[in-house]
Amino acid sequence: AQSVTQLGSHVSVSEGALVLLRCNYSSSVPPYLFWYVQYPNQGLQLLLKYTTGATLVKGINGFEAEFKKSETSFHLTKPSAHMSDAAEYFCAVSVPGGYQKVTFGTGTKLQVIP
Amino acid sequence: DSGVTQTPKHLITATGQRVTLRCSPRSGDLSVYWYQQSLDQGLQFLIQYYNGEERAKGNILERFSAQQFPDLHSELNLSSLELGDSALYFCASSVGSGGGTGELFFGEGSRLTVL
Numbered sequence: 001a002q003s004v005t006q007l008g009s010h011v012s013v014s015e016g017a018l019v020l021l022r023c024n025y026s027s028s029v030p031p032y033l034f035w036y037v038q039y040p041n042q043g044l045q046l047l048l049k050y051t052t053g054a055t056l057v058k059g060i061n062g063f064e065a066e067f068k069k070s071e072t073s074f075h076l077t078k079p080s081a082h083m084s085d086a087a088e089y090f091c092a093v094s095v096p097g098g099y100q101k102v103t104f105g106t107g108t109k110l111q112v113i114p
Numbered sequence: 115d116s117g118v119t120q121t122p123k124h125l126i127t128a129t130g131q132r133v134t135l136r137c138s139p140r141s142g143d144l145s146v147y148w149y150q151q152s153l154d155q156g157l158q159f160l161i162q163y164y165n166g167e168e169r170a171k172g173n174i175l176e177r178f179s180a181q182q183f184p185d186l187h188s189e190l191n192l193s194s195l196e197l198g199d200s201a202l203y204f205c206a207s208s209v210g211s212g213g214g215t216g217e218l219f220f221g222e223g224s225r226l227t228v229l
Contacts, residue, residue: 032215032216032217034216034217034218036218036220042222042223043116043118043204043220043221043222043223044204044206044218044220045116045220046217046218046219049215049217051215090157092216092218094215094216095216096215101162101169101170101216102147102208102216102218103159104157104159106156106157107156107157
């Protein structure tokens with residue numbers, strides 16, 4: 001079985017500061033990992049994903065995440081927060097093959113303070 | 115635009131009533147997922163279908179049911195509605211087979227208000 005833990009349901013950063021949203025996963029096989037973003041009153045959209053290959057993955061809007069197998073982590077970062085980054089962020093995991101059950105974390109709401 | 119279409123976008127109804135939410139997946143996607151999102155419970159996985167068959171079940175109430183039709187669209191039926199069923203209901207789709215990664219494409223959601 002796979003699972004995802006997101007540390008911190010709410011994170012506040014100042015505009016221009018580093019954004020760090022934490023995600024740890026559990027999987028019995030090498031997983032696929034995702035970050036999704038949800039803006040108010042909208043559906044979730046993919047920010048970035050890790051499947052295989054390079055462990056540092058770059059996504060949209062300047063976000064990136066690094067897959068660290070030894071730490072079972074997939075933390076999301078952005079060097080400089082912008083007001084438009086205020087949203088809820090979800091980490092998710094799936095495993096190759098099968099019917100692609102996708103497990104989401106509980107989400108982290110990012111507040112950007114001007 | 116994710117390619118996933120959900121209707122209706124908004125729905126207001128009374129307690130005890132029954133509603134049907136509809137989802138058309140992205141062209142070529144075989145898997146459909148339903149999620150409920152509310153302020154107090156967050157994003158909850160309800161059920162997954164793959165090519166017409168139920169594949170995974172989450173926190174779906176017995177008053178709720180779903181199905182995926184031969185043309186791959188899906189419907190979520192909510193009956194004997196209670197105030198607590200007020201939420202955003204999302205549909206998502208994916209390739210759904212071993213060749214995919216599990217990347218989900220979400221619709222914009224159906225907002226249900228039960229009065």
